[in-house]
Amino acid sequence: MRSKPGGKIDEAFDVQNEALSEALRLLSDQGVVNPVAALSLLPSSLPEAGAGERELLPRLATLVLGGAQRLDDPLSFAHMDPPTPWLTWAMTLWNARLNQNLLHPATAPAARIIEARTVAWLAPFFGMDGGHMVPGSTVANLTALWAARELRGIDEVVAADTAHVSVEKSARLLGLRFRPLPTDDQGRLLPETAVGLDRACLVLVAGSTSTGVIDPLHLAGSAAWTHVDAAWAGPLRLSDKYAGRLDGIEHADSVAVSAHKWLFQPKESALVFFRNTATAHAALSFGGAYLAAPNIGLLGSHGATAVPLFALLWAWGRDGLASRLDHCIATSEKFAAFVAADERLELLAQPETGVVVWRPCGEPIQDFYVALPAGLSSRTTVAGSEWLRCVAANPTVDVDSVIDAILNAFRLA
Structure with missing residues (x-):
């Protein structure tokens, strides 16, 4: 155990290898339990005296691990939520240990470089030149529409009536009109209805939530700003076999991709890419007396979510x-x-x-x-x-x- 002048360090903040090993054992051994039974373990109010970290581990395993749906189950086929590889668990543990804040270069020197490198690796597959990480594609979509408003003066957002709810939500938050366009019987935007786009951001969906269809991406570039919500299908651009299904995405002004979907990352992990990142980031940057570098985008404090993604891309x-x-x-x-x-x-x-x-x-x-x-x-x-x-x-x-x-x-x- 480490020591400090005048006494011992608080053990709750020290590296407890035996306790961490027990947590890993429980990770492997805990079976699924009835959620109602798991929730019955919750105290009804904040305990006056703590149960103790080591003593609580088995009960937490029953609640947290036993009460969860297993996304790596052989029958898990229902949702756009993947299992995560073990390497991302290790990186997430490291991140929790360090608790870095990328808002300040001094607190996360390597993590800032890792995020920049991760974005630089991925952006070219979409015809973009950079971007940054966000907690999910809801924030990515909002960020892209914000850039469109600031840089192109758009006054409305146009998208398929099957577009993700975050698109209309973002338009309302930004004070922009939302115009839904009709779709075919699978939920794909009808291209002939995409007219009057001189002051609009056209949002095209690459992998709709309900049916997975791709809007006609040849429309990219036909509006004042085109954003592609590729939260689900975006990673197919890295596949030689299926990249062509997203041809046209390279003509967009911005692209959103959820890393916690088909990039197999823990939540919350996503990216927003821009064709001209320097211009977009300049429009979305803020300074402050306490900041050593500009604060770009919607988030203030920002964790090292790129680390698990960077590790997985490098490993695979x-x-x-x-x-x-x-x-x-x-x-x-x-x-x-x-x-x-x-x-x-x-x-x-x-x-x-x-x-x-x-x-x-x-x-x-x-x-x-x-x-x-x-x-x-x-x-x-x-x-x-x-x-x-x-x-x-x-x-x-x-x-x-x-x-x-x-x-x-x-x-x-």
Whole structure:
């Protein structure tokens, strides 16, 4: 144990290797428990006396680990939330240990360089020259629209009526009109309706939330500012096989990508890229007497969220990431083929970015959904009709087991 003049250091702030090893053991050994049972462990009010760090670990494991949905489960196929590789756990632990603040160069000298390098690695795949990290694509979209207002004087935001809620939310926060455009039966923006864009920011979606479709990216550059919300499908630009599905994105003025989706990062991790970063960042920068460097963007204090992403990209390389993305796409196509071949099931359309939208024919969706294992599917509405949705965010999903579970659901529904 380290010591300090006049006495011992507070052990709560020291490196406790034995306790950390116990936390890792519990990480591996804790099984899933009923959420109601897990929540029953919560004190009803703030305890007067603490339970103690070591003593509390097993109870916390039951609550935090046991009460969570396992995104790496072989049947986890429902959401755009992936499991995270172990390397990101280690980096996140290191980040928590250091608690660096990238607002101040003196408190995070290496972490600031790591974020800049990470952004520099990724931006060229989208035709952008830089950007910065944000907690999620909601903040990325808001930041991009903010830049569009400051630099191009836009007075409205135009997007598909299926665009993520953050787009309209951002427009309202920025005092801009929001104009939704009609879409086809899969939720894809109809290009002929994208008119009158001289003072507008056109937001194109690359991988819609409900169906995973990509808006017509050839429209990029047709408005005063074009922003592409590529929160979901953006990482496909790193795949030789599927990058072409996002052709046209390079003509945008800004791009948002959620790293905590198909870049397999812990939440909250995303990026906003700009075609002309120097100009965009200058418009979004603020100074202060306590700042040694300009504060860029919406956030003040900002943690070292680039560290896990930087580590994973360096460890896997582009090929390693692309191979996992390609596998996810193949998984979705295999599942879609099963749905299309079974006369008891209906497929909305062939998946474009790993999102499979389907439903049972003639069966109440609620009953069928309840008969499926938790985490296998989610529910969504497309053109006013209810569907089930499976998302290939989990590289470890077992499609054969998913298919078996669906066949079993027919017997239970």
